[in-house]
Amino acid sequence: MEGVFRLVLVSVVFLSSQISCQEAILHISNGSTYREYCIVHNHSWTPLSPTLDAATQYPLVNLTWTLLCDATGVNPDVVKGKALVVMRGDCDFSQKAIVAQFLGATTLLIASNTTLITPSANDSEYSKVKIPLALMRYRDLKEAQQLFPEGMQAQLYAPPYPTIDPSIAVILFLSVVTVSLGGYWSGACERDRLNGCTEGGGGSEGKADSGELSLYSPLKVFIFVAMMCGMLVLMYYFYNILVYIIIAIFCLASASALFGCLDAVLDKIGCSLLSVTVLNKSFSVRSVLLAAVCISIAVVWGVYRNEDRWIWILQDLLGVAFCLNFLRTISLSNFKICVVLLSLLLLYDVFFVFITPFLTKNGVSIMVQVALGPDASAEKTQGNMVEIPAEPQPPSEKLPVVMRVPRFSAWAQNLCGMQFSILGFGDIIVPGLLVAYCSRFDVWTNSSKKIYFVSCCIAYVLGMILTFAVMLLSGMGQPALLYLVPFTLITSAVVAACRGEMKQFWAGTTYEVLDPTRERLLPEGRSERCVEGESC
Template sequence: MERAIRIVVLSLLLSASQINCQEAVLHITNEHVVKDYCIVFNHSWTPLSQTLQEALQYPLVNYTSTLLCGPEGVTADVKGKALVVMRGQCDFSQKATIAQNLGASALLIASNTTLITPSANDSEYQKVHIPLALMRYRDFLEAHKELGEDMQVKLYSPPHPKIDPSIAVMLLIAVFTVVLGGFWSGECERERLNHAERSDGGDGRADSGDVFLYSPLKVVIFVALMCGMLVLMYFFYHILVYFIIVIFCLASASALFSCFDAVLEKVGCGTIRFSVRTYTFSVRSIILTAICITISVIWGVYRNDDRWIWILQDLLGIAFCLNFMKTISLSNFKICVILLSLLLLYDVFFVFITPFFTKNGVSIMVQVALGPDASGESMQGNMVEVPAEPQPPSEKLPVVMRVPRFAAWAQNLCGVQFSILGYGDIIVPGLLVAYCSRFDVWINSRRKIYFVSCCIAYVLGLLVTFAVMLLSGMGQPALLYLVPFTLITSAVVAGSRREMRQFWTGTPYEVLDSSREPLLSEGRTDNLEGEKC
């Protein structure tokens, strides 16, 4: 059951995706009140000023009683003013052309439906020279109620830097998790070997809770199950998402317990035990269990509150990834190459190829990662959609690290935007990092040459991923960059140290003798003929 749960969760570890938005701020004032609202515009059609100070101020004229599909109905002088009309019946360009001919200096279109980036034919773009934007009709009604008829407006679009601080936070989270997970895996391996020595001839097998991938056929089946699970999630998202949420709550609470318990054990925190009939209980375990379950339940209850719940989700996600890397072991470099290569193809196929087969042109990977409402990817980040009315929160899979875009957070009136990174982009290369850490233990490498080299390669691969994402403006399958960086680096290190044979075949526990001597001492480069490793 535990292995099945891990397969289900790992099949949903997804790549990051970001959307470039064309959202702006409508600044409305009168003599006493100031209000800011979300508007949506097209910067390639009607660009706006970048700051409030640079933006021109216009008196606002209320013509929401008309659709402005013709000049009739506009009786007052609108020259030099901002005109607000209702959306419908005719194109945005037609409304803008009529408003411009009437002398208006800006046009706001109030909408009762989803706000979309206004667009027109290329020939129409040259005809309109006034700012044009869409706003929520309910926002206009609220402003009209609080400020009255005497309203002055400014339209401006604060620049959002491409390199948002959230990317640095995401990088730190990913690197911290991979490095700590690999180190933890190596230390557990060292403890197992030391325990086998003290046990005078124990076989040094892993704990019963650990899962080893050692057969290429099982790896292929494992990846095939991941593909099948992802396709099922695409077609039955609204049903299976709750199943995944429940699994995540249980798995993350268990992982958080393992992490906290390991920390307390490392710092030497004692525990009090008591017995009830034939059962023995630990006070520390009971307290930790209560804390971890509480954190998981709080996340489950408030999982759709974007203001702060991302902190808990990232905490649980870090614990989940750490525990996964510690308990799932790849037995040799051959299995690492097979698994990571197949997952690279899996990632690229479901991100780049599947948009050609889906109805809305959105990749299956992005659709599952961001939920059924993920429409920005199909338009390559050039369009944005903002609900006109408050929407019930849509359920999203909790298999990504989420960090709000801090540069846009203070003025993000249209909704909090997030940078995301899938757990798979941490766990999959992390499994190779963990193998390198264990191999350092097997060869008694004091400098941890394999572990350190693979961690550096992971950092470089992640930097390249973010760079390509920022330059292209689209989400990227991170494994496309992380897998080559980590695999090639590990192979080069093994080849340069003349340890590729041992690194490729790994070290089955069964062949280690009772003395637990390392396969190779640090600096020794001779081949061990006849020794199986």
């Protein structure tokens, strides 16, 4: 059952996206008080002032009784030199703006009852519009009329956000620390297993007792990736049902993983177990309390998972624990398996991100649609085009398989909704499995400097930096495996070749679990158990 849970979660963790928005702020006042609202504009078409002080103030005229597709019924004297609000519909944004200009308006706001989308027009229309143009929520206009019944003064401005938001540094830190700790933990477990084996314990039993699972057959890797593809397609067609199953599995798996991580930390610092006996059964007080804490954290996340303001902290905590436990318990037996698995997952990532948009009706990739949910249209639009609901919407369930960190530069002005930098668990786990293998290989070769582990970690850092650099330059989210897999695989191969250990690095070690279809690496007539005076 635990293996099934792992497969289901791993099938959906390779999902990540980056939100790029063009929100701005509408500042409405009456001289003594003010209120600010979310608006959406196209900064490349009608740019706005970067600060409130630099924004020109105009009287705001409510003409939502008209769609302003033509000037019929509108008195130019009423709108000349003023900001104008009209309703959305019937004609293009550019046509409304041209009519507003003709009437002498200085700014055009289009009220919407549906969604706020980035204004756009035909190429021939862009040069004709000379006034600022933006969309606002109709309900915000009605609220402003109630707050300022005697007249409204409007200013539009778009605070510039730094290209490199601090949230990216937090995401980078979380991913690098998780991969490094997970790889180190895997190597430490392997060292403990070998030491136990040397002291007289059976190597195969030690492996089984640790609860680790090993991928050692290329055929099993192919089947594993094929099942992941099938799971992703099922999520695409049956998202509204399967998302709740994934959430429930994540709560169980992450609570168990958090328990394992914290229990290992307490063991490391020497915290007493303090066992008690109840009804002839012995219980560890530490384990009971720790289990209660971990289950409580998972339950709190499950109940408040749609609360953006703070729940991301618990999601990241549970996510780090899940990834660490995964890297500790899942091992790849040799570099050949690493190459096969990582290469297949790279193709999987690229296909479902870049190829599937040509196969779907709405032109959105299957992976992005599954990662963000079918209702998250605002985040699925391409490039700098966005959509924001004009009315309050019920929370949209999303898969909990990403690290989420709010964009700190926009923290104080989240009028249009909080913006997050996101990294999928798959971008941590997939290269992390190779890092873990390098860490175990350092143990097998008694490398005091941990050359394979350190070099692979450095390659992961460089790959992540390149991923973020391409994302910032292109303005679009990137499939991180496209950069991480080549960086880590090539670096590990180069290190093995330079040290003259490629044969051993490729084939693994003699004490790894062997595929029964392959020729055994142990000498003929030897068992796989330890003999006295020899390590496994």
